Amino acid sequence: MADTATITSASFDTAAVRIQWSDGHHSTLHSMWLRDNCACADCGPHATGSRLQRLLDIPDDVAPATVVAEPDTLAVTWGDDGHQSVYTAHWLRTNAYSPTALRDSHKPVKTVWDGTLTQWPTVEWDKVLTDDTERRKLHVAVAEFGFVLLRGLGTDHDGIEKLADEIGYLRETHYGKFFDLITRAEPQILADLAGPILPHTDEAYRRVPTGINIFHCIKPSPCGGGVSQLVDAYNVARILRERDPEAYELLTRVPVQHQRRIEDQVITSDLPAILLDHEGEVVEVRLNERTMTAIRVDEDLMEETYAALRTAFRIAYEPAQRIEYTMAAGDALLFDNLRVLHARTGYNGDRHVRQCQVMRDEFFAKGVALSEKTGLFGSVQA
Ligand SMILES: [Fe+2]
Ligand SMILES: [Zn+2]
Incomplete structure (x- = not known):
């Protein structure tokens, strides 16, 4: 599911960008969350411990100025300093946190069993x-x-x-x-x-x-x-x-x-x-x-x-x-x-x-x- 969905459209206000997905799901992505997750060369990636962007340097009222949605990318220009962030649809979809159905799709599979389990992995x-x-x-x-x-x-x-x-x-x-x-x-x-x-x-x-x-x-x-x-x-x-x-x-x-x-x-x-x-x-x-x-x-x-x-x-x-x-x-x-x-x-x-x-x-x-x-x-x- 996370691999195939593309972005159909996006709208925004100061609080959040709202994405409509090709499979009917929708996600609300809050401005602070989006700005914090910019992984451009200046901001640096979170995942390798080499993050350059400081959380407290982001203004409290950070908000998008423009948003451009393509099927595979979302580009945001930020109002405070004109910083540009580009997110892939795949990354956004994999990390989308609402609604619950999307969150659950990120969870690893757990199979609960009892004495009737016959096929041992x-x-x-x-x-x-x-x-x-x-x-x-x-x-x-x-x-x-x-x-x-x-x-x-x-x-x-x-x-x-x-x-x-x-x-x-x-x-x-x-x-x-x-x-x-x-x-x-x-x-x-x-x-x-x-x-x-x-x-x-x-x-x-x-x-x-x-x-x-x-x-x-x-x-x-x-x-x-x-x-x-x-x-x-x-x-x-x-x-x-x-x-x-x-x-x-x-x-x-x-x-x-x-x-x-x-x-x-x-x-x-x-x-x-x-x-x-x-x-x-x-x-x-x-x-x-x-x-x-x-x-x-x-x-x-x-x-x-x-x-x-x-x-x-x-x-x-x-x-x-x-x-x-x-x-x-x-x-x-x-x-x-x-x-x-x-x-x-x-x-x-x-x-x-x-x-x-x-x-x-x-x-x-x-x-x-x-x-x-x-x-x-x-x-x-x-
Ligand atoms: Fe033991
Ligand atoms: Zn950035």
Whole structure:
């Protein structure tokens, strides 16, 4: 849609330029917004950090003197100093902020799923290295579904590092750069044991928790256990809002304290379990009953907070919400730790899964650049 619409006509007054689009949409573009977004050589681009125009040098009452609309461009001469700005129709359309239908068309696709999801977004490692469409799919699938399965990474111990270097920046924590999930004689954390682990987000005790989690299966359990399970936390939030709107509302508001004590650090976060953006859409979920510590909310909210959390965990643990996959040697599972809860069944014997994390912003930023480079937008499954 953003690619094809052209400008049919434009009118203006001191407050704004009003554009009629060829597909029937219209946009009101305010004078301050337009003037601020002039990207001529004198003003300099916003996007590369080399902006020369100072926001406070624009007069409060900035207004167009003349406006010339062509199908593919809009030219504005400004009344105060005669400065000339030319905008492409494509740029205006991509950034138009009203009405809602146009704003929504800029949003990345999110597909919310439950246990009925049969088609897992999947990529092949050798194709990721040679084909930008496959590479885009890896990044955009995690933005859309919260996860992607990668096949063909092999079983070398440094395979996960090669993968991480291709897709983002490794994040180092007290676990180190890499963590080997194996059965340990002296377990430090629950993952060191072979027992089942319920759906959770990792490291909820951090304000900036694990970003993109990567599990690389080097050796699956010979008994067929250790099955990976994923739950869409957006779906958990959606169900909670349907079943118990007050509980949902409470969990978007009250702090839930998580804490992790390690040798020289006491890491604590105090964020709501469900974080919303400015439009009320769920953007981050933190659910992990193992890292929760003493909750501190107002006295008159404690009972409701516990009830709401228990309802949320009940939904998250429902078998109907989860998908399951038994990773084979050479498989890697990548997921957004703030979108998807992960779990695994218990296992026996000698299993080896290597874990690391890459930072979230850079991982998603590569997906956006690859969408632009390939000209592919929309669902990776389309
Ligand atoms: Fe975990
Ligand atoms: Zn300019």
